Amino acid sequence: MPVEENFTVALRSAAELAPEPNAFAFAQGAAERGVRRRRRRRAAVLTGAAAAVALLAAGSVPALRSDQGAAAQPWSTVTAEYMRDSLVSLLPGGRITNALGFTGEESSVRGGPSGVVEIETARGAGPITLSLDRISTPVTESSRGAHCFDPSERATESCSRTVQPDGSVLMVNVLLPEQAGMGKTMIATYTHPDGRQVRIDSFNRSAQGEPPITGEQATAVLQSSAWDVGFGGVRVTDPPQPGVSTPPxxxxxxxxxxxxxxxxxxxxxxxxxxxxxxxxxxxxxxxxxxxxxxxxxxxxxxxxxxxxxxxxxxxxxxxxxxxxxxxxxxxxxxxxxxxxxxxxxxxxxxxxxxxxxxxxxxxxxxxxxxxxxxxxxxxxxxxxxxxxxxxxxx
The missing domain is CATH 2.60.120 (Jelly Rolls)
Known part of the structure; x- marks a missing residue:
């Protein structure tokens, strides 16, 4: 499987699990087999970003290049370079050591374009991953990515969920580290009333460190109009089944x-x-x-x-x-x-x-x-x- 597909699969798998990880799933395949153990748990919220950054750190791809090339996939409306360059341009000051952009591949993953950077800021060093998705409507407190973690299930430092006047939902969740040697994680999403969702995952590589960007900085990136053009080919990834309702x-x-x-x-x-x-x-x-x-x-x-x-x-x-x-x-x-x-x-x-x-x-x-x-x-x-x-x- 090519590098870009590995990354995209990992990214979308993480999106399936967070910010509402299926904490009750006992064994749902490799991507969902997140049985939480005291000494060795999979931090589901980190999976996508960590997989992407592992590729970067391992030198699997050259720095500051697109692995998908300039031509977008037929179902996408932006190029990989657009995702990469837009994310880089919107981030606050810091030293970016690697960056990648992806359009996604419908054949293997249902979801939208994405980008990932490795950055060093005054707060610390770590990855920042941004991805586009489209969820089913109406957007409610139970919608994927539009609510906070259950703090009894995932150690949480803080979470804010704000409904904007236009009905869009901004969620910024800061999670405490669950693995030795790793810092805090931030997951932030901006969900439009029509189901378009922009998401940022970021964590600090240093023990007990803060995420490389603040919640305010992440919010500014999420709400940028630069992402509007990226949703043209993104389909709903959690379509409701006709006549089927999830039991309360x-x-x-x-x-x-x-x-x-x-x-x-x-x-x-x-x-x-x-x-x-x-x-x-x-x-x-x-x-x-x-x-x-x-x-x-x-x-x-x-x-x-x-x-x-x-x-x-x-x-x-x-x-x-x-x-x-x-x-x-x-x-x-x-x-x-x-x-x-x-x-x-x-x-x-x-x-x-x-x-x-x-x-x-x-x-x-x-x-x-x-x-x-x-x-x-x-x-x-x-x-x-x-x-x-x-x-x-x-």
Whole structure:
């Protein structure tokens, strides 16, 4: 796979995960297999920028050049050089050591043009990635990229969400480091009422350092009219399925409660309660664990590849099928890669015959980002039964 495609795939994969990372997804392929471990978690919000900058740092591409060339892809309205040069020109003072622009490739990634720079400012050194996207409307508090992280799930220093008079939404989220030796992360988005979205990801490479640019500086870049011409060929990347609605958290909580084994006690829903997700504590036989469930009706239908093929690809012997044809995977994750490390997260994910995908994740700990060893309230068989229950189907 060429360098530019590697970068674009990584960038769009990160966009799928942040700023609303699917914290409850237990195993969703390589890009989504973000099982959070205490010693070794994938910082999903950094994936795209880190992958791009790794290419730059490794010398995979010369500095200050476009890997896509001057000619834009047929579905794009700007060149890679335009994205690169516009981003460079809009950034505040600092020393830029590398810069790249991309138009995107519809054949491999659904999304818009993007650019990435490696910059050194008075605040510190690190990457700044800007990408264009288009989300479905109307834009609400649950729309992708238009809301803050759940602080109980991702350590957050601050987040501001402002609705402009014209209905556009500005979000600036500063996240605390979760990996040793890395500084803070800033994710900022500007979402227009018609679904056009400009996003910036930036982090400081130094431990405990601030992002290279401030929230005010990022806002100025996001709101620049320079990006308007880049949306001409960008399609909606999260189109709603006709006749399909994502269940609210309250409905999911009720379904989970009804499916729990006898004697289990369900706590109230925790977190922001966005559609399609619910998190709660479950107590059974004296053990209390966190349980998180996501439900995605008609998962990936309308995409280029068959959803069942995507779901089952690469699963190996861990993939099984129930009598009614539901594909299911169960797994226990350890604290580290060491085979003798303690298990700290358990889960099951299922793709039902009607295309509904259900992901169940369980862990022990005081919150949604701390994972401790110990026997969970529900064993893997019960998690499997929960994920494969026909009650989830539309």
């Amino acid at each position: 958290a309250s409905a999911l909580h009720g379904t989970v409660t009804g499916l729990l084994p006898a004697g289990a006690v369900a706590g109230p829903a925790d977190g922001p309660g966005r559609p399609g997700t619910v998190r709660l504590e479950v107590t059974l036989e004296g053990r209390t664990s966190w349980l998180a469930v996501t439900v995605d009706p008609h998962w990936q239908q309308g995409g280029r590849d068959d959803p069942r093929t995507v779901f089952e690809s690469g699963r190996g012997p861990e993939l099984t099928h129930t009598a009614d044809g539901t594909a299911v995977v169960v797994r226990a994750e350890r604290e580290s890669d060491a085979t003798d490390g303690p298990e700290v997260q358990w889960g099951a994910e299922a793709l039902h015959p009607d295309g509904t995908r259900v992901t169940v994740s369980e862990w022990n700990g005081p919150d949604a980002r701390t994972f401790l060893p110990g026997t969970p309230a529900l064993d893997l068989d019960r998690l499997k039964a929960l994920a494969t229950a026909p009650a989830w189907r539309g």
